[in-house]
Amino acid sequence: MIMVEHLTKRYGPHVAVDDVSFHCEPGTVTGFLGPNGAGKSTTMRMICGLTPPTSGNAAVTGRRYRELPNPGREIGVLLDASAQHAGRTGREALALAARTMGVDRGRVGAVLDQVGLNATAAKRRVGAYSLGMRQRLGLALALLGDPRVLILDEPANGLDPEGIFWMRGLLRDFADRGGTVLLSSHLLREVEAVADRVVVIGGGRVVAAGGKDELLAGAGTLVRGRDPHALRLTLDRVGLTATAGTDGGFLVRAEPGAVGQVAADAGLVLTELRPAGNGGLEQLFLTLTAGASTKEAVK
Template sequence: MTTATATREGRIEIAGLTKRFGGFTAVDDLSFDVEPGRITGFLGPNGAGKTTTLRMLLGLIRPTRGTATIGGRQYTTLSRPLSTVGAALEATNFHPGRSGRDHLRVLADTSGIPTSRVDELLELTGIPAAARKRAGGYSMGMRQRLGLAAALLGDPQVLVLDEPANGLDPEGIRWLRGFLRHLSEEGKTILVSSHLLREVEQTVDDVVIIANGRLVRAGTMADLRGTPGALVRTSDVAGLAGALRVADVTSTVQDDDSLVADTTDLRLVGDVALRAGLPIYGLTPRAADLEALFFELTEGTNRNLGEAAAPAERDAVTGEEGANE
């Protein structure tokens, strides 16, 4: 398979996607792409339409308008879906009386996947010791690991994960971050929905932010952070700004009387201040904060939470009522 073919087959494309439940619009003309070999964070307030979007991507809810495709094809047309896309939308879709290993074996048997793959994934996700215990007794973190193992059974090119860090302790979150990075370096396409903004900032390459079912910002983490600089606190802001100009470093005075120098060289800033005899009591790298940007973009009343939704449409596959998030 050529690189171009792998890229095409692994790309998620959301185009003009819209979902209405009666008079309630959960997703509104949403468009974005998710590229192979990258981790994309899918963010938005509660009720923004994240889960509804993921369920349309996976063929669980029919869109009112628009398309959601994986490698140019809708999920329902994939001949071997488990080998193309792995999904973990919730950590409760297993029989509580069945062991974790048996849960995976049933999924593997129905898709013609060897049992050896089950044991491999139990090791990879760190739950071999609990594999023979009933899944109903698992902690939330263990359920998340079991769900991730199930999503990876068919060694898919694409992973779609809804809040995968929920219930994980700090060690588990660190493990998940490294595990997803390893998978992305193998060329897999990874779309992660999350509300843990600090964790997303340390994990993802790209970010898609939605509010009220509509796209408000999409881009790389580097683009969203903007131009990096140095945040400086001094008792003589004007004097330091002048000294930096002499050293060919531009700067901007902030509302709180701090100074942002347009350089990432903290040593240079410190040396300039020392030569000018100016005191510094704060000198740190500065970049846009994802959490601050998120709230700036999504602040205000969440329309989707404030309106009474029409009765939910039933899932196209399961027959259950669809979530209106």
Template sequence: MIEVNQLTKRYGDKTAVRELSFTVRPGHVTGFLGPNGAGKTTTLRMLLGLIEPTSGTATISGHSFRRHPRGLHHVGALLDAGDVHGGRSARAHLRALARSNRIPARRVDEVLAEAGLGGAAAGRRVGGYSLGMKQRLGIATALLGDPPVLLFDEPLNGLDPEGVLWVRQLFRKLAAEGRTVLVSSHLMSEMENTADELIVIGRGELIAAESLAEFSARGTAPTVTVRTPDAGALASALSAEGAAVVPYDKETLKVTGIGSDRIGEIAFEHHVLLRELSTQAASLEAAFMELTADSVEYLAGDPR
């Protein structure tokens, strides 16, 4: 289990993380989300003892990571897939880590095969790897000690569709085994397919710590698209029922506050022909954009 309590990190007059508290429990894939500059990587680095907090605590299985002897047995992490000596082969890189952490040598080939880097790929120099292959090696490194806790920072960078599917299935398998899995990512669509729980931060502060379904539901209510040749009459009838109706074009209405079943009934009661009746459910991306809008540090200019 991961526990963060009142964690704060300041760099001079800039506060990267401010009094952040959350818990990540085993048995779930937990997404760690936030806009660029929100403090996600700083938080992960404090969890791993790479940065000293200004105040507060960040513990893994009840202890600071620095107190875990032979850390790869306790925590596996991928922070930067490119942070590997390019002159070494993947096998040599993992063998060195295995020796220093007293991990059986057979485990090296096991994780390389699991990551799709077995055979000739294992003997190639890492400097000749593509970004996707480096990501796979980083994940293999995290798995090396068979740890109960795993941290991943943007693990999908550079992966092809097959690789993305493999990672998605891997994370779910690890969680099903009772491990604690924390994944930092900017890919909302992937988190929607992978995460069970979410930790969302902005400007170093906690915005939400709840299930994926709960967070998505905090965004804009589902919208029903209605297309009809008699949009004016239907808009009046729906408004009378308390719905919020916004004309989209001459024949299309966007309706909130009332479900598609009831809209169909009202149209039938008023003899209005429907050509389309579809619901756009609340999405993680929509909720994320709404709830982090005030926390975005870097805004793009108007493309016009």
């Protein structure tokens, strides 16, 4: 299990992560989503002990990462596929890691096969690897210690469609065998296909968290009108919480019938009215994080 409790990270006056809390259960894949600069990578680095938090705590399998005597045997981590020695071959990188963790060297060949790196690729120096090959090697390193937990930041970056499909199956199988996966990715449709739970972060804060199906089913109503300003004022006046989307629409925490009736009573013309879950995780993400990326960029 991964437990994150009130994690906060400040860099001078800038708050990169602000009171973030969530948990990841065994047997599940948790999608950790947010726009660039939202605080995803900083949060994952704090979980893995690479960045000290300003306040709050993170525990994996009941202990902080730095308290684990041999963390690679319990937690597989892939945060940066390029953070590998370019002069070593893929097999050498894995053999050295196996020796460091006290893992039987026979695991090297097993994980190379598992991630789809053949004998030719294993003998090639990492500096000559494509990004997709580095991602596969990074995942092999994460799996090498036969951990119970995987923490992966953009693991599908650089993979072709076949590779993305393969990774989805690998992560689903890992979780179905009782493992815990925390997965950060911009490939929202792939996250939707594999994740059981979703945590959405924007501007350093968690804006939504829960079961994927629960979030999509309870997402509310997407509504768009010819006069967005008048629609927003009307929704505010009757006490319906509305979050502005990126395309002039609103996500309203109410049933479509109730939203439509409010608009009709006010004489407003609607151009769209439907349950938010119909747009899938991508639409929910865009609505919940509307403007967050821009706000981060200008801080």
